[in-house]
Amino acid sequence: MSPRSSKQFDDIRKQKKKLIMETALELFAEQGFHATSVSQIAQKAGISKGLTYNYFESKDDILHEIIEEGFKSIYSNFDINHDGVLTDDEYIYFIRQSFRIISENRNFWKLYFTIMIQHNVANLFEGEYIEKTQPILTTLLDFIKAKGSSDPEADILAIGSMLKGAYLMVVTSSDFFPADKLENAIIDASFKIMQSHNKSKIKQS
């Protein structure tokens, strides 16, 4: 067989694999992993049940590859090789971009949140997770400090929570959800949190 046709076969394999993963992701996100059967995936993808096992070792394996692939593509979308401190516009761009990524991959993120709640995601991807996440957190912390925060650790907790909650809203939201309003509110609020020098209202409980 010529190398050319070998390459063609390879392309077919890649396409089929992608097709199966995309179909599975849709169903996993809609119904959950355990409530989705391999038959369903195969049927929706228009292939035979048996063929699935030509591309994946098991149903679990499909899930793992989806998650792995998802993470890879997410982090490749963030350009975190940032030397200095973010400008305000860069920060805003980062937030906006993260919203865009999530709303464009709502299925993946539904799945991600579901898994995250059940298992500690950091454990799932061990070193890799921290390795990828750390630079983002560091950059964010530097930015908060630069804005004059009186308690950067607290602020990053608050802002991180706010982002997580907002992402969750986007993921679970219906089509009529005012995504823009939320996005702007989160951006504004994060500046308020970083910049404000108010004394804390609270006494330790």
Add this chain to the structure above:
Amino acid sequence: MSPRSSKQFDDIRKQKKKLIMETALELFAEQGFHATSVSQIAQKAGISKGLTYNYFESKDDILHEIIEEGFKSIYSNFDINHDGVLTDDEYIYFIRQSFRIISENRNFWKLYFTIMIQHNVANLFEGEYIEKTQPILTTLLDFIKAKGSSDPEADILAIGSMLKGAYLMVVTSSDFFPADKLENAIIDASFKIMQSHNKSKIKQS
């Protein structure tokens, strides 16, 4: 010998039902509803599989009763019959209390978040959900307005996101998570959001 009195039977029933629900909640929270089998529940509860069906009509029924019971106990913990506007201390108390409720029922809230992600929870409990939630949101909105917010709708989105995200952190956190620090950070941040009169940093994208 005479048969057990009806009170005795009633006591047994209540106790067993509680045992089954608690056991099921643990497993549902850990593994998810679909990944948990009735056999597992029965085994962990130390009873026979068949007995489960003496107390619940179906596996679905167990879930429904857990959620119903959970909602009942949550809302009974919030005293929302509030006429005027919250004081700062009342607001702080409300937030602290909500954190306490969630961290004391982490299993229930794990389950709740998981279900919420798959099916819009508002749909699940339709009328009741909105009926119970609305007064809380109204009270919160009034408080935000009273604090002089320049855009209460945006602020409630931001604060709501922040709470949701923080709750999610508490639910998924390990035992070593600095819950107090998070709690304080969220309270401080929410005041910053409401009080700050800064002009918006953002231009519409």
Add this chain to the structure above:
Amino acid sequence: MSPRSSKQFDDIRKQKKKLIMETALELFAEQGFHATSVSQIAQKAGISKGLTYNYFESKDDILHEIIEEGFKSIYSNFDINHDGVLTDDEYIYFIRQSFRIISENRNFWKLYFTIMIQHNVANLFEGEYIEKTQPILTTLLDFIKAKGSSDPEADILAIGSMLKGAYLMVVTSSDFFPADKLENAIIDASFKIMQSHNKSKIKQS
């Protein structure tokens, strides 16, 4: 305990047993034996599941006692101690009476036919069955002979089939079934069969 109260207890036992058997018969006839649960019987009879086993050894036992009791009461309704040959009126009375017995106990006969189809009933009641049935058949055969039948064995087959079929119709019939018309048709036809001296129309196939 006085003999009197002992007798009272005995009466209670008999009544309860009868109640259970009647309730079970209704359900067995409607739904079939296997599709009827002991719980159903107990519930419909207004007693506890456990009590059933105070009166019957098993679910099978209930069925057996119903059938035994049914047979006893059927044969006790036929006065077959008949020396000579039946008169026409006695024959007609016998047929009419058999229809009455069946339509008054449709539930029992439904059950009887169902069991008969699955198992050879003669086997179920071995000696007893033949012992009870034989005199009836002998009396009938004598009557047919006396009416001048040219082939009594054939005629008893035909008349026997006709009765069996008619009984089956009564048992499965709705409330609007013209039972009288059927009864009269069967009586008339049976006389035609016995009396007619026609040559056979048929050649052996």
Add this chain to the structure above:
Amino acid sequence: MSPRSSKQFDDIRKQKKKLIMETALELFAEQGFHATSVSQIAQKAGISKGLTYNYFESKDDILHEIIEEGFKSIYSNFDINHDGVLTDDEYIYFIRQSFRIISENRNFWKLYFTIMIQHNVANLFEGEYIEKTQPILTTLLDFIKAKGSSDPEADILAIGSMLKGAYLMVVTSSDFFPADKLENAIIDASFKIMQSHNKSKIKQS
């Protein structure tokens, strides 16, 4: 290797389906529908329990397909497109044929009678049943009238009962049953019933 052709798959499916239906019919007839388990069917057919559900949606579905198939083959065996009135020989042929069909499919008819007793079979197959049965009854009624019956409605009741009873005997009979003798007796008797102009012996009760 290339996969089986779709004709090969089709052949396998048809053969297996037939095997399952035949095995199930045997067991349903012997033990009744409810007393027969899917495991039993599979074991007797020499396949796995799960495979059954590759061919039938449910246990109920097996029953339905058996009955449907049975009815189809029965009615296709009667040539009822009969314009004029039957000759005597045609009538005899019709009766003999019906006996043959039933004794060749005793299992199906056992099942049929059992179901008929519990649920009015006309209800089960509603329209179709009446549509198929009506022409047979009409042809029979015309024949009875042509033979000079003084009360055709009564005679068809009597003959119908006789046939039903005789069929039931054939179905429940052991291998030693004198089927020929019964068949001839029924044919003779039916002519006697139709032709006889005797006055009725009976007075209304």
Add this chain to the structure above:
DNA sequence: GATGAATGAGCGTTCATTCAT
């Protein structure tokens, strides 16, 4: 005599996975 909680075997059914073709 009477209750119903409790058991355990078995039911109908589903499904991840294998394999001959």
Add this chain to the structure above:
DNA sequence: TATGAATGAACGCTCATTCAT
């Protein structure tokens, strides 16, 4: 590469039966 028939373990659930009270 691709098919779908086939398997077997496990699922949710039912029910005849037992037993402490």
